[in-house]
Amino acid sequence: MSVANRSSSSPSQLKSAEPVVALHEINRHFQLGEQTVKALDAVSLELLAGDYVSVMGPSGSGKSTLLNILGLLDRPDAGAYLLNGAPTQDLSEEKRARLRQQNIGFVFQSYHLIPRMSARENIELPLILAGTAPKERARMVSEMLERLGLTARASHLPNQLSGGQRQRVAIGRAIIMKPKLLLADEPTGNLDTQSGADVVTLLEELNTQGITLVVVTHDVELGKRARRQLRMVDGRIQSDLRQSDVSD
Amino acid sequence: MKAPDLLKMVTRTINFGRTRAVLTSLGITIGIAAVALLTSIGEGVRSYVMDEFSQFGARIIAINPGKNVTGGMGGILSTVRPLSLQDAEALRQAPYVEYVVPVVQGAGAIEYKQRTRNVDIFGVSADMPAAWRFAVAQGRFLPRNNDARSSPYAVIGHKVKQELFQGESPLGQLIRIGGMRFRVIGVIEPKGDMLGFDLDDTAYIPADLALDLFNREGLMEVDVIFSPATDSTYMSALIKKMLIQRHGREDFTLITQDQMLTSLNSILSVLTLAVGLLGSISLLVGGVGILTTMTTSVRERTSEIGLLRALGATRAQVLSLFLAEAVTLSTIGGVCGLLLMGVVTALAFLFAPEFPIRPHVPFLLIALLLSSLIGLIAGVVPALQASRLNPIDALRTE
Incomplete structure (x- = not known):
């Protein structure tokens, strides 16, 4: 797998177009017994096409909630979320599912592969849900397997794959629909160092090709690789550092 | 998807x-x-x-003597005129009637040489095979006789032939039924059971002789088979009218096959x-x-x-x-x-x-x-x- 040099900020990423994601004053509160937990407290955030953002912070700081809101899995209690300039907060559940399908890819710590489906079928799943024609699907999945270096493993079930391979399958599944936004929740959390490094390389390569990458992580090393680093505390964005500000 | x-x-x-x-x-x-x-x-x-039930065909009306009514003057109403052979003969002349079978049924012993067998005995008319769709396997069925007393002929079922004659040809042989002598002139082809009755373990004799044999006044049933050109409603009405004319009142019961089947x-x-x-x-x-x-x-x-x-x-x-x-x-x-x-x-x-x-x-x-x-x-x-x-x-x- 060829690796683009992560530190080179290619020109394509610098040109700032319309933001892919715009959050305005997002509130998300949970009721825990008597107590109201402000998981997100008036969070505003813009992500541009090609951004590489890491979200860090202590447990309970609202990282996951932010990711869920960004992924249209959760609805804010207040505030506006514009995806590609279009407001999403009032859309029906089925329309949000459609938006997710077309625009957002998810990568999870625990892969979330379907155990009875082969690597190929797991990658194919979003295309099936979207109703893509079988011929088209086969071509796209084969290309993807090739790109991920998994062609030889295409017919293996998840439990016949190594952790790194599983996460690569999961990434293949996340990007098969060519989303603009890729959300990764601790993508290396379950992996050994080498596999983790491979996965990060793959994610960054995708980012270089233009995908907006958001990585939520506890791993400081991983977090520091992003050109833009958000730190969250108590449901607020405490700091928002850009690569140029960071002394690496 | x-x-x-x-x-x-x-x-x-x-x-x-x-x-x-x-x-x-x-x-x-x-x-x-x-x-x-x-x-x-x-x-x-x-x-x-x-x-x-329908092996006898659907265009059949059974007439039984007696009527189930509850009357006030029991003594008079309960005097039922029996169905007679003359009634049956009269019905034969009615329009659309194809066959009429007077029925007298009983059980009796048939003797042939040293062998005896207890069987069902049906007193019927010459119309019976056509009416009930029985076929004669050997010989012929009872002949038609007009008014005169019937000849003592008998037609036997398949099983009776097997059991009593055991390989001999029964045709022309003399048998005794309830003390009367009959000459066997035919054998009915095997029919099997019907609701527990073995239709092959039977003998058929002329109805008038059966009346004498069982010492009965009247027939137990008269079956009328009518032509497909009409229907059972019309025929029931017709038969009812004729019999009321002959008996003076309705002292009989009609059961049409399609009623029963329905x-x-x-x-x-x-x-x-x-x-x-x-x-x-x-x-x-x-x-x-x-x-x-x-x-x-x-x-x-x-x-x-x-x-x-x-x-x-x-x-x-x-x-x-x-x-x-x-x-x-x-x-x-x-x-x-x-x-x-x-x-x-x-x-x-x-x-x-x-x-x-x-x-x-x-x-x-x-x-x-x-x-x-x-x-x-x-x-x-x-x-x-x-x-x-x-x-x-x-x-x-x-």
Whole structure:
């Protein structure tokens, strides 16, 4: 797998177009017994096409909630979320599912592969849900397997794959629909160092090709690789550092 | 999502948990087999009985002496004029009448040489084979005689011939029935049983001689077979009018074959339905099995449902996935049930061919449809549960 040099900020990423994601004053509160937990407290955030953002912070700081809101899995209690300039907060559940399908890819710590489906079928799943024609699907999945270096493993079930391979399958599944936004929740959390490094390389390569990458992580090393680093505390964005500000 | 893909995903899931799928479907299999088998037996009994009753044909009206009425002047009304041979003869002259069979029935001993056999004895007329659709295997049937006293001829059933004559030709032989001598002039072809009566263990003699033999005043029944050019309503009215004219009042009862068949048919159809419903109890149990399995399945695959939702599956898609799974499980059960039923039917056919199983294709199709429907109903609640899961919570579940 060829690796683009992560530190080179290619020109394509610098040109700032319309933001892919715009959050305005997002509130998300949970009721825990008597107590109201402000998981997100008036969070505003813009992500541009090609951004590489890491979200860090202590447990309970609202990282996951932010990711869920960004992924249209959760609805804010207040505030506006514009995806590609279009407001999403009032859309029906089925329309949000459609938006997710077309625009957002998810990568999870625990892969979330379907155990009875082969690597190929797991990658194919979003295309099936979207109703893509079988011929088209086969071509796209084969290309993807090739790109991920998994062609030889295409017919293996998840439990016949190594952790790194599983996460690569999961990434293949996340990007098969060519989303603009890729959300990764601790993508290396379950992996050994080498596999983790491979996965990060793959994610960054995708980012270089233009995908907006958001990585939520506890791993400081991983977090520091992003050109833009958000730190969250108590449901607020405490700091928002850009690569140029960071002394690496 | 395209339908073939849905089906593929469902079969993959079912195939992955094969043991569970088999056990779940088993309930439906047994239920469908029970329903199919019970209705087939019900249908078999119905058509058996109907065949038995309609083997004499549908255009038959039976006239019996006496009328079931409750009158105030019992003494007078209860004097019933017997049905006579003259009545029968008069009916023969009526329009549309094809055959008339006066019937006197009794039991008696037939003696031939040293052998004696107790059989049913029917006093009938020459019209009997045509009217009751009996065929003469050997010799001929009783001749027609006009007014004069009949000659002492007898026609015997197949079994009587076998038992009494044991290989000898019975034709022309003299036998004694109840002390009277008869000459055997024919043998009726084998007819089998009818509702327990062995139709082959009988002897037929002229009705007038039977009246003497059994010392009866009147006939027990007169069967009138009418031509297809008219219907039983018209014929009933006609016969009623004629007999009232002859007897002065209605002291007889008419039973038309189609009346009897209609009521018999509806009774037996209800019976079939009832046993079918009884069988559906096991289907219900099978449905509960599917409900259980699907509920467990939704719980186990919660994180998978979360993933599907994250990948852009709509609620409707999740719902249809689980519904399709339930319906597939139950339909597999239904098909297996019909196969099981087919095996049982085949075995019954091989080893007990007389057992009245008559698979009724519409019932089988209904049973199959029913199995799918049960899957659908049993699947609704779990599938709704699945579709309503919050994707975040679902994803968090490991």
